[in-house]
Amino acid sequence: MAHPGLSKPPPPPGTPLRPGLDEAAALWWRDEVSSDTLRRDGRRWSAWTTAVALAFTAPGVFLVLLSPLTLPVALGCLAHAWIVPWLQARRGARSVVPLGCRRSGNPPETTDGAAADVALGLLGDLVAHEERDLLTRTGLALQPSELGVWLAGQQGAFMVRPGGRRIDCWCVRVADPEGLPAGDRVAHLLLALREDERGFAKVANLGFSGAAWRVRRCLPKRSRPALDAARLRAAR
């Protein structure tokens, strides 16, 4: 079985063997993820968002001051200052596909109902009672860990950082998800995360980092309680 996720160039001689996830070891050229690198990336995201907001707000204000006749153009600038950060947060929110969501890329008709039930049964065995209830209600599996509190979907994962105010949205999936029931996809991500959290973050691509409320308003209503629970856990 050939997996596209592992077809990577071999490391140069002398590269130390990385313990943990094989997938992370295959990405030998990537930096390791730590609290410090996450903080740095978070600051970059915040700076970028501020720059985008300023870049559109400043001309809008200037135009209004210049002449009231430019008001329509100024309003367009201000709308951009609001829409661009909103789109970024929306993209982050949509990078995670909860269980039961139609955006799975694997239409329900490609897996039979019995297989889906078997997969959900195993996933239910992997999570604790409280998390199982949350998973059933929201479609997201909660996993507290060292870097933060994670919420894994059948594709993608959120990580609420300690304190509960910032969220990171990670693009990650089963490399070859063909035919896998949705529950198994979540189980794949959950197992990989539990095996090696830093390796998991190294393999995943950071799609957004910012205030948790910005992502929450872009989530499906049924999944919002999962984010609330993760924020609560991260704030402890």
Next chain:
Amino acid sequence: MARLIRLDRTGHTTLAEWTEGDVAARRAATETLQHELDGGMLASVPRADGSAEVVRELPLDAELVVLRRPIAGG
């Protein structure tokens, strides 16, 4: 009874079962695990404390060994 399962399109398939005293069953499970690892699958042992461990050989103390496909950045 310990189990080796593979996550696949059926939900999961039990590939081997063994007990500590059953040497033949354990050997068969070891061979099956190796065959799956050679085929690109990855083995994980979920622990009761909510952690999991990557394994490359059949662990003697595990109740459940799960074979999964690799993950990748999206």
